[in-house]
Amino acid sequence: MGDHEQGMSYGDDENTHAPADVDLSRPSIARVYDFLLGGKENLEIDRRAANRFLNVVPEAAQIARDNREFLRRALRFLVGEAGIRQVIDVGSGLPTAGNVHELAHEIAPDVRVVYVDNDPVVLAHGRALLDRDQITTIIRADLRKPETIFEHEDSTKLIDFSQPYAMLLGGILHHLFDKEDPYGATAHIVERLVPGSYLLVSNFLDDDEPRAKAAERAFMDSGLRRGRFRTWAEQRRFFEGLELVEPGFVYVNDWRPDERTSTEDAVRTLHAGGIGRKV
Ligand SMILES: C[S@@+](CC[C@H](N)C(=O)[O-])C[C@H]1O[C@@H](n2cnc3c(N)ncnc32)[C@H](O)[C@@H]1O
Known part of the structure; x- marks a missing residue:
C-alpha cells in the first residue's frame, strides 16, 4: 500500500468519498492512527481526537512509528527465521508505509496475508489496493467475534488453518473493554492455532508510565471512546497456552x-509487545 493516492480518497473534509455506512461525525481509530503516522486519510475530527491524546503524550506519533517498527522486526522473525508463510493481521488499519504484506514479501514473496478490520473505510482502501493481488486479501470482521475471522470464506480460501500461521494483534486489544472479553477472544485464537503457529500482541501499557491513566482518559474523552490500557500482568494473560519467543513480552x-x-523515546514504557508460539 504506501500510496495514499490509491484507493478511496477523502479529498477535502467537505467532499468525502467514504462508504455510506461510515459515521463521519465521529473520529475513527484507523484514521487517528493514520494521522499519527503522517498519512492523509484523516479528517478534522480525527486530527482533533489525536490532539487530545497529543496534549497528554506529545510523543504519541513516535509510539505509532515504534509500533510499526516492532511489526517490521516481528515479520523478519516470523517469516525470515520461523518460516511462516501465512499471516492474519487483525486490526490492520489504513494503508501506510511498510504494510505487512509488503514487508513479508520482501523476505518471501509467497507469504499469504489476510488483513482484517471492522472499519469499512479500511476495507474500502484495502480492496482498492489489493484488487489484483492473488495472495493478499482484506476482510471485514470483528475481533470481538473471532470465529468470524476464521470462518470468513476469503480467509478459508487463502489460509490453510491446518498449517502454521501467524496471527497479528498489533495495537488493537487496548481498544477492547473488559466487558467485550478480549481474554476470551485471544483464548479462542490460541485454542485454534496449530502447533508451530504464532500470536503477536502489542498494546499500550498501564504500569510504568505516570501518564498512562491520563492517556487512557484522553482516548475515552476524544470521541474515540475506546481505551483500556492494561498492566503487564493483565496483558500476559493474552499469551496463556503459548510459549513466549525471546526476549518475551517487553517494551x-x-x-x-x-x-x-528508537532509543530516545521518552514514552517507551507506555508500549509493550511480544510473540507467543503454540507448541
Ligand atoms: C491502532 S490501529 C493498529 C494498526 C496496526 N495493526 C498496527 O499495529 O500498526 C487499530 C486498528 O484496529 C481496528 N479495530 C479496532 N477494534 C476492532 C475490532 N473489534 N475488530 C477488528 N478491528 C478492530 C481499527 O479499525 C484500527 O484500524
Whole structure:
C-alpha cells in the first residue's frame, strides 16, 4: 500500500468519498492512527481526537512509528527465521508505509496475508489496493467475534488453518473493554492455532508510565471512546497456552531492537509487545 493516492480518497473534509455506512461525525481509530503516522486519510475530527491524546503524550506519533517498527522486526522473525508463510493481521488499519504484506514479501514473496478490520473505510482502501493481488486479501470482521475471522470464506480460501500461521494483534486489544472479553477472544485464537503457529500482541501499557491513566482518559474523552490500557500482568494473560519467543513480552523497543530502533523515546514504557508460539 504506501500510496495514499490509491484507493478511496477523502479529498477535502467537505467532499468525502467514504462508504455510506461510515459515521463521519465521529473520529475513527484507523484514521487517528493514520494521522499519527503522517498519512492523509484523516479528517478534522480525527486530527482533533489525536490532539487530545497529543496534549497528554506529545510523543504519541513516535509510539505509532515504534509500533510499526516492532511489526517490521516481528515479520523478519516470523517469516525470515520461523518460516511462516501465512499471516492474519487483525486490526490492520489504513494503508501506510511498510504494510505487512509488503514487508513479508520482501523476505518471501509467497507469504499469504489476510488483513482484517471492522472499519469499512479500511476495507474500502484495502480492496482498492489489493484488487489484483492473488495472495493478499482484506476482510471485514470483528475481533470481538473471532470465529468470524476464521470462518470468513476469503480467509478459508487463502489460509490453510491446518498449517502454521501467524496471527497479528498489533495495537488493537487496548481498544477492547473488559466487558467485550478480549481474554476470551485471544483464548479462542490460541485454542485454534496449530502447533508451530504464532500470536503477536502489542498494546499500550498501564504500569510504568505516570501518564498512562491520563492517556487512557484522553482516548475515552476524544470521541474515540475506546481505551483500556492494561498492566503487564493483565496483558500476559493474552499469551496463556503459548510459549513466549525471546526476549518475551517487553517494551516494544526492547523486542529484538536493530539499528532503526528508537532509543530516545521518552514514552517507551507506555508500549509493550511480544510473540507467543503454540507448541
Ligand atoms: C491502532 S490501529 C493498529 C494498526 C496496526 N495493526 C498496527 O499495529 O500498526 C487499530 C486498528 O484496529 C481496528 N479495530 C479496532 N477494534 C476492532 C475490532 N473489534 N475488530 C477488528 N478491528 C478492530 C481499527 O479499525 C484500527 O484500524
